[in-house]
Amino acid sequence: MRSVAEHQKIVSELFGPPETVRVAVADALGMATVDDAVAAFAMPAFDNSAMDGYAVRADDIAGASAAEPVRLPVVDDIPAGRTGLVTLAPGTTARIMTGAPLPDGADAVVPVELTDGDFSVDHVPDSTVGFSSGVEAGKHIRREGSDIARGDVALPAGTVLGAAQIGLLSALGLADVAVARRLRVVVLSTGSELVEPGKPLQHGQIYESNGAMLTAALTEAGALARHVHFVPDDVADFLERLDEASADADLIITSGGVSAGAYEVVKEALDAGPVEFVKVAMQPGMPQGCGHHLDPAGRRVPIITLPGNPVSSLVSFEVFIRPPLRAAMGLSPDRPRVAATLGSDIRSPEGKRQFMRGVVDESLLPGVDGRLVVEPIGPPGSHHLRYLAGANALIDIPATTTALPAGSVVNVVVL
Numbered sequence: 001m002r003s004v005a006e007h008q009k010i011v012s013e014l015f016g017p018p019e020t021v022r023v024a025v026a027d028a029l030g031m032a033t034v035d036d037a038v039a040a041f042a043m044p045a046f047d048n049s050a051m052d053g054y055a056v057r058a059d060d061i062a063g064a065s066a067a068e069p070v071r072l073p074v075v076d077d078i079p080a081g082r083t084g085l086v087t088l089a090p091g092t093t094a095r096i097m098t099g100a101p102l103p104d105g106a107d108a109v110v111p112v113e114l115t116d117g118d119f120s121v122d123h124v125p126d127s128t129v130g131f132s133s134g135v136e137a138g139k140h141i142r143r144e145g146s147d148i149a150r151g152d153v154a155l156p157a158g159t160v161l162g163a164a165q166i167g168l169l170s171a172l173g174l175a176d177v178a179v180a181r182r183l184r185v186v187v188l189s190t191g192s193e194l195v196e197p198g199k200p201l202q203h204g205q206i207y208e209s210n211g212a213m214l215t216a217a218l219t220e221a222g223a224l225a226r227h228v229h230f231v232p233d234d235v236a237d238f239l240e241r242l243d244e245a246s247a248d249a250d251l252i253i254t255s256g257g258v259s260a261g262a263y264e265v266v267k268e269a270l271d272a273g274p275v276e277f278v279k280v281a282m283q284p285g286m287p288q289g290c291g292h293h294l295d296p297a298g299r300r301v302p303i304i305t306l307p308g309n310p311v312s313s314l315v316s317f318e319v320f321i322r323p324p325l326r327a328a329m330g331l332s333p334d335r336p337r338v339a340a341t342l343g344s345d346i347r348s349p350e351g352k353r354q355f356m357r358g359v360v361d362e363s364l365l366p367g368v369d370g371r372l373v374v375e376p377i378g379p380p381g382s383h384h385l386r387y388l389a390g391a392n393a394l395i396d397i398p399a400t401t402t403a404l405p406a407g408s409v410v411n412v413v414v415l
């Protein structure tokens with residue numbers, strides 16, 4: 001049997017380095033940038049007010065007090081968005097709003113609350129305003145370049161774009177951005193027993209769940225996933241669907257039809273070609289396969305054939321596909337791993353690396369010994385989708401381990 005690490009390496013070799021595409025900044029959520037984003041101008045681009053208030057020359061209101069306020073004529077009104085240069089003459093003030101450009105000559109802003117001005121909606125603007133205190137020069141001004149200087153690297157290459165990063169790129173005036181391309185992945189489920197959810201079920205049939213599950217896992221991993229509904233266990237039918245699916249795919253993932261039974265459609269259809277079927281020393285997920293499919297245009301499309309048992313399918317995806325898939329899109333390959341304390345005794349099959357479903361405190365708070373506690377859940381059977389759905393961690397038990405008592409320290413992948 002092949003070890004998990006060996007099979008991981010072979011699967012990862014199916015993936016190439018990230019490819020670059022330009023996409024609209026607004027569509028780039030979750031994608032990794034390829035270049036440094038350099039600020040073409042300073043931010044802020046001009047000195048502007050940090051407050052709703054009055055722009056002044058600080059000297060003009062020096063010494064103002066509640067007992068002896070200084071009154072200045074209000075000669076202008078500067079809302080945000082005012083373009084063109086405004087100059088403030090000595091001995092005057094201008095109403096100014098947050099984000100509005102500071103007039104030339106002004107060196108401070110006094111918030112309206114510290115004046116007798118009234119900004120209420122139906123109030124007619126005052127012709128003069130009284131200041132009951134002085135102001136330090138430079139106060140309440142956002143200086144040009146105080147956030148980013150022109151030419152600064154605002155976001156380094158390789159940044160995964162979240163909401164704030166998309167905001168920053170937009171603020172820099174960028175409409176599109178070069179990012180690592182999302183891979184297009186097609187999921188092809190096989191099994192004559194499978195029925196599309198929502199349709200009536202006969203005795204002996206089950207609802208098809210791997211297609212939607214793997215598509216969701218792929219989407220969460222950052223890929224563009226699509227699901228071709230199941231094909232029956234018929235080699236000709238399968239190959240026809242595979243050819244159709246490969247036309248616009250960077251990767252094909254099949255589910256089912258790779259184990260040791262009869263009617264193993266994927267194995268039968270591909271065994272003679274450039275796909276290798278192997279047993280991997282793990283539980284769940286022993287039967288695996290990977291290689292290439294030659295599409296009708298003669299293009300070599302990577303293909304990974306997962307076992308059909310739902311738990312095996314998703315665990316195999318986590319162990320073999322998710323890390324290199326993400327790396328090929330410039331994203332961090334690995335989920336967080338932590339050392340955790342086992343909450344109960346466990347047993348594990350000899351010679352197989354086991355990925356047990358487990359539950360850790362969602363807040364990731366440590367237990368008594370300062371470590372996170374992980375509680376194994378559900379029996380080992382690969383059909384127990386319910387326990388997979390209840391798990392938020394995989395407990396990674398080495399192939400050489402056959403039993404561990406509660407309290408042992410184990411390696412846990414936090415999902």
Ligand code: AMP
Pocket residue numbers: 189190191193194206207208209210211230255256257258259261307308309310
């Ligand atoms: P197979 O790998 O095709 O031998 O399937 C192993 C087990 O997984 C069988 O019990 C199948 O019915 C089940 N199975 C296979 N494919 C799916 C699927 N797409 N959705 C739900 N269960 C499946």
Ligand code: MG
Pocket residue numbers: 190191192256257308
């Ligand atoms: Mg099957």
